[in-house]
Amino acid sequence: MKHYNFDRVIDRSGTQAKKLLQLPKGAPDDVLSLWIADMDFACADPILEALHRRIDEGILGYTQYKTPECMAAITGWFFRRFGWEIDPGKIFFSPGVVPALGALVSILSDEGDGIVIQNPVYGPFAGKIAGNGRRVVQNPLICRDGDYTMDFGDLAAKLDDPAVKGMILCSPHNPSGRVWTREELKAVVSLCEARDKWIIADEIHCDIVRAGVKHHPLLKLCPEYRHRIISCTAPSKTFNLAGMQMSSIVIPNPEYQALWKRQTIERTGLFHPGALGVTAMIAAYNEAEDWVDQMNAYVDENFRFAADFIARELPLARVIPSQGTYLLWVDCRGYGFSPDELAERMLHRGHLALDEGVIFGEGGEGFERINLACPRSVVAEFLKRFCRALS
Numbered sequence: 001m002k003h004y005n006f007d008r009v010i011d012r013s014g015t016q017a018k019k020l021l022q023l024p025k026g027a028p029d030d031v032l033s034l035w036i037a038d039m040d041f042a043c044a045d046p047i048l049e050a051l052h053r054r055i056d057e058g059i060l061g062y063t064q065y066k067t068p069e070c071m072a073a074i075t076g077w078f079f080r081r082f083g084w085e086i087d088p089g090k091i092f093f094s095p096g097v098v099p100a101l102g103a104l105v106s107i108l109s110d111e112g113d114g115i116v117i118q119n120p121v122y123g124p125f126a127g128k129i130a131g132n133g134r135r136v137v138q139n140p141l142i143c144r145d146g147d148y149t150m151d152f153g154d155l156a157a158k159l160d161d162p163a164v165k166g167m168i169l170c171s172p173h174n175p176s177g178r179v180w181t182r183e184e185l186k187a188v189v190s191l192c193e194a195r196d197k198w199i200i201a202d203e204i205h206c207d208i209v210r211a212g213v214k215h216h217p218l219l220k221l222c223p224e225y226r227h228r229i230i231s232c233t234a235p236s237k238t239f240n241l242a243g244m245q246m247s248s249i250v251i252p253n254p255e256y257q258a259l260w261k262r263q264t265i266e267r268t269g270l271f272h273p274g275a276l277g278v279t280a281m282i283a284a285y286n287e288a289e290d291w292v293d294q295m296n297a298y299v300d301e302n303f304r305f306a307a308d309f310i311a312r313e314l315p316l317a318r319v320i321p322s323q324g325t326y327l328l329w330v331d332c333r334g335y336g337f338s339p340d341e342l343a344e345r346m347l348h349r350g351h352l353a354l355d356e357g358v359i360f361g362e363g364g365e366g367f368e369r370i371n372l373a374c375p376r377s378v379v380a381e382f383l384k385r386f387c388r389a390l391s
């Protein structure tokens with residue numbers, strides 16, 4: 001087995017990397033960008049080798065997604081990692097989870113309907129709901145002494161509204177880093193089932209969990225409710241393939257499948273994979289398992305390093321204990337800065353481009369989200385700058 005070197009710093013300038021190009025106005029030249037959720041690690045060798053082979057063939061034409069090879073790669077991964085058996089007939093391509101969320105919101109609800117999200121949460125959830133003329137219904141997470149839990153009483157009340165059609169569940173949860181337990185997930189499903197609501201489970205972060213933590217795919221946990229669950233998965237976070245525009249949406253309900261096909265194939269025709277994306281995904285799911293395990297161990301260590309440092313040097317900041325994702329969520333409210341002041345300090349004192357908590361909706365004010373999928377030397381540099389920003 002190859003031992004991967006995650007300490008290697010790769011210069012991404014000149015590669016059209018979004019993290020380096022989409023920066024706040026007035027960002028200093030030496031800004032350290034740790035906002036968007038992709039990794040600064042090179043992809044696993046088998047992925048890069050498969051891409052080289054594909055390019056060497058010289059033809060990059062139209063490419064099929066629903067081939068036995070591609071379906072076996074996807075189903076094999078989820079079976080090996082989670083014991084989740086997926087029927088390939090229920091798997092559908094999307095160029096991303098966010099486009100899938102937009103398509104699903106539009107086919108599973110009507111204008112003006114409500115859809116529940118659990119804020120603070122990944123911003124495009126609210127964006128795609130509102131962008132499709134639906135109503136964002138908030139079921140805020142409870143944050144007590146740094147621990148996030150769901151407010152089931154409030155969720156039940158929100159789902160009681162007949163105009164609310166369903167919810168988008170972030171599992172694992174970005175940005176809190178919670179990996180929901182079986183009990184929590186079952187409680188969500190039973191509240192939705194009792195009220196006849198659907199659940200879109202965004203499970204894009206499912207493979208990135210801290211040592212000893214287990215993610216439960218919702219469709220595996222609650223097969224009896226499969227007709228109302230849609231799971232969004234992708235190799236993008238797991239293998240650092242976000243620029244390959246590949247994701248796999250599992251839709252067990254035949255009625256929803258028909259609606260999905262109408263929206264994605266008949267109406268827009270936009271849901272076709274790229275040649276290199278398919279190649280990369282097959283190699284990733286089939287051959288890069290050891291890379292994922294090593295990456296997780298390295299990221300775990302980054303979390304330990306950052307949490308120890310912050311506890312020691314920044315006593316008014318609180319690191320939220322992370323169970324999953326490579327995104328550190330830090331409560332900076334102890335410093336008493338307004339969200340604008342905090343953003344200003346990060347950018348102009350710390351020379352840091354981070355995701356400000358406010359973009360995750362209510363409950364995110366005063367927090368910062370930092371991407372720790374980077375070499376340890378970069379984490380060390382971040383911590384130095386974070387101290388400067390807050391002091």
Ligand SMILES: Cc1ncc(COP(=O)(O)O)c(C=O)c1O
Nearest residue numbers: 037096097098099122174202204
């Ligand atoms: C919860 C969640 N869903 C979806 C995405 C993005 O998905 P995609 O790039 O496949 O559209 C992200 C990226 O950070 C995310 O955190």
